[in-house]
Amino acid sequence: MKRLDVFIGFILLLVNTSAFSQVRDTLQVLTLEEAILEALAQNHNIRISRIEAAISENNVTLGNAGLLPSLFLEGSYTKSIRDVKTSFINPQIESINRQNAASSTVNGAAVLSYNIFNGLGSYYQFNSLQNLSRIGDVQARLTIENTLLQAVIQYLEAARLQELLEINREAMEISRERYDRVNVKYEFGTITKLDVLNAKVDLNADSTIYLSTMADYSNALRNLNLLLGRDPMASMVVEEDYDLNRDLQLDILLAEALAVNSNLLLAQYLRQDARLNLKIARSGYYPRVDVNAAYNYNRIKDEASFLNLSRTDGFSGTITLSYNLFNGFQQRTQVENARMSLAASDENLELAADQVKRDVRNAYEIYRTNLYLLQLAQDDLTTSRLNFERSQEAYATGLINSTDLRTAQLNLINSQNRINNLRIQAKSSEIELYRLSGRLIVEARK
Numbered sequence: 001m002k003r004l005d006v007f008i009g010f011i012l013l014l015v016n017t018s019a020f021s022q023v024r025d026t027l028q029v030l031t032l033e034e035a036i037l038e039a040l041a042q043n044h045n046i047r048i049s050r051i052e053a054a055i056s057e058n059n060v061t062l063g064n065a066g067l068l069p070s071l072f073l074e075g076s077y078t079k080s081i082r083d084v085k086t087s088f089i090n091p092q093i094e095s096i097n098r099q100n101a102a103s104s105t106v107n108g109a110a111v112l113s114y115n116i117f118n119g120l121g122s123y124y125q126f127n128s129l130q131n132l133s134r135i136g137d138v139q140a141r142l143t144i145e146n147t148l149l150q151a152v153i154q155y156l157e158a159a160r161l162q163e164l165l166e167i168n169r170e171a172m173e174i175s176r177e178r179y180d181r182v183n184v185k186y187e188f189g190t191i192t193k194l195d196v197l198n199a200k201v202d203l204n205a206d207s208t209i210y211l212s213t214m215a216d217y218s219n220a221l222r223n224l225n226l227l228l229g230r231d232p233m234a235s236m237v238v239e240e241d242y243d244l245n246r247d248l249q250l251d252i253l254l255a256e257a258l259a260v261n262s263n264l265l266l267a268q269y270l271r272q273d274a275r276l277n278l279k280i281a282r283s284g285y286y287p288r289v290d291v292n293a294a295y296n297y298n299r300i301k302d303e304a305s306f307l308n309l310s311r312t313d314g315f316s317g318t319i320t321l322s323y324n325l326f327n328g329f330q331q332r333t334q335v336e337n338a339r340m341s342l343a344a345s346d347e348n349l350e351l352a353a354d355q356v357k358r359d360v361r362n363a364y365e366i367y368r369t370n371l372y373l374l375q376l377a378q379d380d381l382t383t384s385r386l387n388f389e390r391s392q393e394a395y396a397t398g399l400i401n402s403t404d405l406r407t408a409q410l411n412l413i414n415s416q417n418r419i420n421n422l423r424i425q426a427k428s429s430e431i432e433l434y435r436l437s438g439r440l441i442v443e444a445r446k
Contacts, residue, residue, distance in 0.1 A: 027235050027236055027237045028235075028236045028237070029236070029237055029238070029239055030155075030236050030237070030238050030239065031238075031239040031242075032152070032155055032156075032238075032239065032242045035151060035152070035155045035224070035228060035238075036148060036151065036152065038228040038229065038230070039147060039148055039151040039227055039228050039229070040144070040148070040441075041229070042228060042229025042230070043147050043151070043227060043228065043229050044229060045143055045147050046143060046144050046147050047229075048143075049139070049140040049143035049144060050140055052136060052139070052140065053133075053136040053137050053139070053140035055136070056132055056133045056135070056136030056137070057133045057136065057137075059129055059132065059133070060126075060129045060130050060132075060133045061129075062126060064125075064126075064129055065122050065123075065125040065126035065128075065129055066115060066118075066121075066122040066125060067122045067123070067126055069112055069113060069114035070112070070113045070114070071110070071111070071112050071113075072110075072111055073108070073109070073110050073111075074108070074109050074111070075106075075107060075108035075109070076105075076106075076107045076108075077104070077105070077106050077107075078104065078105040079102070079103070079104045079105075080102070080103050080104075081100055081101065081102050081103075082100075082101055082103070084097070084098050084101050085097045085098075101302070103300070103301065103302035104300075104301050104302075105298075105299070105300050105301075106297070106298070106299040106300075107296075107297070107298050107299075108296070108297040108298075109294050109295065109296045109297070110294065110295045111292060111293075111294040112292065112293045112294070113290065113291070113292050114290070114291050114292075115288070115289070115290050116289040116290065116291055117286070117287070117288065117289040118283060118286065118288045118289075119282070119283030119284065119285065119286030119287075119288075120279070120283055120286075121280050121283030121284070124276050124279045124280045124283065125280060127276050128273060128276040128277065128280065131269055131272050131273050131276060132273065134269050135266065135269045135270065135273065138262055138265050138266045138269060139266065141262050141441070142262045142263070142266065144441060145262055145435050145440050145441065146435075147227070148435075148440055148441070149431060149432070149435050149440070150227055151224070151227040151228065152427075152428070152431045153428055153431075154220065154223050154224045154227055155224055155238060156424045156427055156428060157220050157424070158217065158220040158221055158224050158238045159238045159239070159240050159242075159424070160420055160421065160423075160424045161213060161216050161217040161220050162217060162237060162238055162240060163240050163420045164213050164217075164417065164420060165210070165213050165214060165217050167413060167416045167417065167420070168206065168209050168210040168213050168413075169210060171206050171209075171210075171409065171413050172203065172206040172207055172210055174409060175199070175202050175203040175206045175409075176203055178199050178202070178203075178402065178405065179196075179199040179200060179202075179203045182195050182196050182199045182402065183196060195401075195402055198402055198403070198406075199402060202406055221235075221236065221238075224238075242427060244371070244423070244426055244427060244430065245430055246371055248364070248367065248430065248433055250360070250361070250364045253360055253364060253433055253436070253437045254357065254360050254361075254437075256437040256438055256439065257356050257357075257359075257360045257436050257437045257438065258353065258356060258357070259438070260437075260438035261356045261436060261437070261438055262438065263352055263355070263356065264349075264352050264353060264356050266352075267345070267348050267349045267351075267352035267353075268349060270345050270348065270349075271342070271345040271346060271348070271349050273345075274338070274341045274342040274344075274345040275342055277338045277341065277342075278335070278338040278339055278341075278342050280338075281331075281334040281335045281337075281338040282335055282338075284324065284331045284334065284335075285331065285335075287321060287322065287323040288320075288321070288322045288323070289319070289320070289321055290319075290320045290322075291317070291318065291319050291320075292317065292318040292320070293315070293316070293317045293318075294315070294316050294317070295313070295314070295315050295316075296312075296313065296314065296315075296316060297311075297312075297313040298310075298311065298312045298313070299311045299312075356436065359436055360433070360436050360437065363429055363432045363433050363436055364433060366425075366429045366432075367426065367429040367430060367432075367433055370422055370425045370426035370429050371426055373422050374419065374422040374423060374426050377415065377418045377419045377422050378419060380415050380418070381412075381415040381416065381418075381419055383415075384408075384411045384412045384414075384415035385412055385415075387408050387411065387412075388408045388409060388411070388412040391404060391405050391408035391409075392405065392408075
């Protein structure tokens, strides 16, 4: 029993009202809007996604598509020392017999190459690079939207637990007052020891719930800090008051989602990529025409040769026509695979459109239901609070016992928790509708 008294005393010291308020007043208060802006600017996943999108954009060049000529230099130098002994059938030609004869060769060339025609494959490749850049942008947008959604949900969870912490603190204060009161009554002999024990058990239960909520709240703040790109151990409190948009319209949301939903846009760009890949594969059926122009330099010096020094230099040009007559049906296989990939992307696009319609309708149904339940819960809270206040008065005058008072207290706590949870759910469903309709990033930057 002494252990229980020490435990209760520790908890009451921990949640002393004035101390608790003073600590909160010294901490930064983070609003939902500020949290979203911080996530946009500092979240590591969002930063990575933007870098990856920039890489995709950098790849969109004429050179990467093969639409520009290539120019390169090459050269070599060779030197050798050898013994040479040469005789000829014609006696009039002097024989060569030299020891340690040196020879050197210098070669150099500047070569310009350009593809004139390859079935428009390079042109389609450039279009594909542009499309891949758009895909990178949409993938970055998906990452941003999903990360913002996580940040908002985590913020709301922290707000829920912060409000729950206050509810549990108030419940513990009420239980403490009740415990003090029954102790006084017990000393005067108006109640039995059983009433004191019941009050102590209730206070112990409320204290345990408070400590558990505090641990969950601390974890939620660390998770939120990580999503915001902060030090996970940074101290703060979140703003518990935030507006609910009660006027979202299904037809407007559905039209916006079918126009700019990120998953649907990604499916559209992937279909375009499949179409371009089919054109690239078909370009292999056409002949290929390449031109090459070169400047060549060659110098040979040989002590054991009739020509002691030989040098040539000049320009040359080549036009090459090539046509693949047969390569083991590889070209046909590439075309067939590209055609099947296009068919699959068509199916995927239709599926994505149907999923968007379903997700928007489901999210809107949840949104409207949460708003309705929240209104009912607010009415129920008014009733529960009035019932508890009257129960306190009745308990003070001896009209009801401690069990009845505890029941009224638990009803009030449950009503407060229900409203707390429903507000979070309503806001979460609102944010989900913003994400599905493509509004989330726009709303975040307002």
